[in-house]
Amino acid sequence: MLFHVQEWQMTLPEIARFLGASMSSFSGSSPNVRVIEQFKARFPQDETARDLALWHVFEAENPDIFAGMYQFWIRKNA
Numbered sequence: 595m596l597f598h599v600q601e602w603q604m605t606l607p608e609i610a611r612f613l614g615a616s617m618s619s620f621s622g623s624s625p626n627v628r629v630i631e632q633f634k635a636r637f638p639q640d641e642t643a644r645d646l647a648l649w650h651v652f653e654a655e656n657p658d659i660f661a662g663m664y665q666f667w668i669r670k671n672a
Contacts, residue, residue, distance in 0.1 A: 606650040613646075613668060620644050623666035629659055 604612070613620060622644060625633075630643055636655075637648045653659060 606646045606653065609666075610646040617671045618668045619671055620646055621667040621669050623649075623664060625660070625664055632656070632659075 610620075612618075622642075633643055633649070633652050634640070636652060637643075637645070640648050643649075
């Protein structure tokens, strides 16, 4: 496996800590519709599917769910 020298691999808890330290927030991600449906069935309390702690649990329970890299969006808090 090869990675770009400037590429960072981070866990979801590390991303959450980075967002807190940089006063930014998680705006969403782009998994496929099936993954979102599975997540919402597992965690119906997270209607927006933006809780990174729950996504971490979901990913730990389903280690192959994100076989490759996934994209997400963050925004600077006002």
